Amino acid sequence: MSSFIEDALKATQHSTPGQDEFYQAVKEVLTSLEPLLKSDPKYTKYNIIERMIIPDRQIIFRVPWMDDAGKIRTNIGYRVQFSDAIGPYKGGLRFHPSVNLSIIKFLGFEQIFKNSLTGLAIGGGKGGSDFDPKGKSEGEIMRFCQSFMLELSKHIGETIDVPAGDIGVGGREIGYMFGMYKRLTNRYDGILTGKGINWGGSLARTEATGFGAVYFAENLLNKKGESIKGKVCTVSGAGNVAIYTIQKLYDMGAIPVTCSDSKGVIYDKNGIDLPLLKTIKEIHREPLSAYLKTHPTASYIPVETYTKGTHAVWSIPCFAAFPSATQNELNLEDIKTLHKNGCMVVTEGANMPSTIEAIEYMQANGIGYAPAKAANAGGVATSQLEMSQNASMEKWSFGEVDAKLQNIMKHIFELSYATSVEFGDEGNLMLGANIAGFRKVADALIDQGAV
Template sequence: MSVQSYIDKVMKSTMQSTPGQTEFYQAVEEVLGTLEPILLAEPKYDNYNILERIVIPERQILFRVVWMDDAGKIQTNIGYRVQFNSAIGPYKGGLRFHPSVNLGIIKFLGFEQIFKNSLTGLSIGGGKGGSNFDPKGKSDGEIMRFCQSFMIELSKHIGETRDVPAGDIGVGGREIGYMFGEYKRLTGNFEGILTGKGVNWGGSLTRTEATGFGSVYFAENVLNKQDDSLKGKIATVSGSGNVAIYTIQKLYDMGATPVTCSDSRGMIYDKNGIDLDSLKLIKEINRQSIDEYCLIHKHATYLPVHSYPEGTNAVWAVPCDVAFPSATQNELNLEDIKNLHKNGCKLVCEGANMPSTPEAIDYMQANGIMYAPGKAANAGGVATSQLEMSQNASMQKWTFAEVDDKLRSIMKSIFDLSYDTSKEFEDEGNLMKGANIAGFRKVADSMIDQGAV
């Protein structure tokens, strides 16, 4: 059987055994589709059945989450934790609270996490979790009661050397705090079983900023390879959560001008550059919709989602040099990348997980647009989570500058590894292929070393 036939066989088997998990299929196909060179060079991966094993989680946990709303009515949600691969360390990956969450999305995120965590060079395996609970519109009391109920079940499956969740969409410092407090109440132990904790009780400085900062550091490395930099560049950014906010902040630090941000209701275009203080006030303190920005900055343009041209995201219609999709999966499609290309974009750097559709990626690669895939470019968050774990284990606390220096170094190492691996397999500069092969090789070799587990 040819290598491509082998890959096709695994892909077909995956789809047959896990019906209806579209996002998961997309993530698996994106990785497996780049592995042919290493499978040809190293027959041991076929001999040890690695592909069949790596696409199946080691453990899938689904559970009921029952909580009481402010009106005294009982509410029910579904909780998930997919512990995907522990070949190189304890499971590590965020918790997502959003109504779109289902098993297929959690599996796609967990599968991506395997290779992202491998690329960091740190001892962390891949996992992901969450719930279809929607924090929007809920009171602090409702969110606390939900988080406490969620942790009652999750606490049975996590631990410092077993599984250490973090935050993701819908899960920030407030939610981590409520879950950590419940874990401590249940077990009586003060342990580093979550990352993204408050800095007063075991959290790491720079953790909040890490994914956004890391994405910008990665983009700078991509441009430096072309004897260029972010200085003077116009950047478009989607999203307005932690990743987008701190992408915007670091872009300013690097001399670029970010001119957009967005949320689920619409987008802001500010040709003078997004005002960071206003954005933080609206999203981090007041937890309001992004349209509030135009009440402060009347020169800025707000476009609600329903006004976008059908099948496009208005963020990507703004002229720019570099684009940072930093919101959610599949937010940048073929029409969007054509708009970016027409308007002069030279680099797409993914701050979110799988934000570009396969068609958009194909277009970038066919038309010379530099592409920094999320599993490499947004690995700064999980890398800094592991640095938080290290600080907890050693009972130390590093300064902001110390953690930021480590983060910058890790992102440089991830870029170098991805680029060098692409060159090794005769596709120099294809960072998607380089990142996938490099991440896969470390995990697969570790699985072989540990036998039939």
């Protein structure tokens, strides 16, 4: 590791103590950039790394709201605007009790490069709150979202910052926030993506991250002379990304056999019953254990029975794994188990779901690794397609959006692969994606001067 990168990592740890997730994301990117920094000194000369690690601004605010009992509750809101070098800030809002500044910064930092890889004019940002929508009434969620937007509205705009959804923020939450934004500004702008289809949303946006991950995996497998068709696949999570990963796997002839939530894992060797999963999670919002009422022969593994330090979903034999839940859900022990059981490909649907040790093991043992910033970029890409439709006052068909999504995912794969070849490590898609994403933003920063 060059002294320049080591110094940048030390400076990050010193300036952001306790922000482990952010430091992990920075380390993963910087260590991949060494070949680029050696080949072209301008990135060191113009101090691009330091300029990219430090966000343009970090906004932290109080979100007071009233519960159904008339009691005032308070949560913390965040919006970190990392880089607008190639376009307005773009990145989701996450509502989950685990949210803190480190989580938001790691997500925003990753978003810079993910958005760059799409080839679209969008910068990187992220936001959210430690508010937990689970167990809250519709009224409580609405009042929280309205209070959150009361402050967020001061910092966003269709050419400034365009948030979207993420964990805990779906169409319902986007609707409440958009309604509040209109009341505050008297404007009907495309300042949020993931909107309802009949009031500015894009067809295929809900499906895009999951669909895109499978499209990326198929491109990777095709490069190896393989296909996903007929292959057993394991998927973690039971939210948007996981559900539509499962749906696209079925569309492409694969057999997805698992899903998971915070309470446990479902393993159905016959293939996950997708309509039932949607009913449980999208309509009734129940724990996955409810799956057994309809499919008693399926296996349910409660979280309290997991082997310590592992995730049970990765103990199921498969050809391809799709971690689609949350960060650091696949560790070194998990990937060793997957490898032993014949897994050949890991495609990240979630953001940074694999630990650094797990990634190093995959790279050392020939497991095809599709990093999140490349493989799960379909969601943000389709958000930008929603922005385009809003700006032009047009409405594209599902097929039109899906075709554009397929082309974008193919472009991201080919760009990442070609960049890995350019820097002497063919097939290292993490290196290729990091360098390709970084280089575009870095060159824009140099062109625009020291601002």
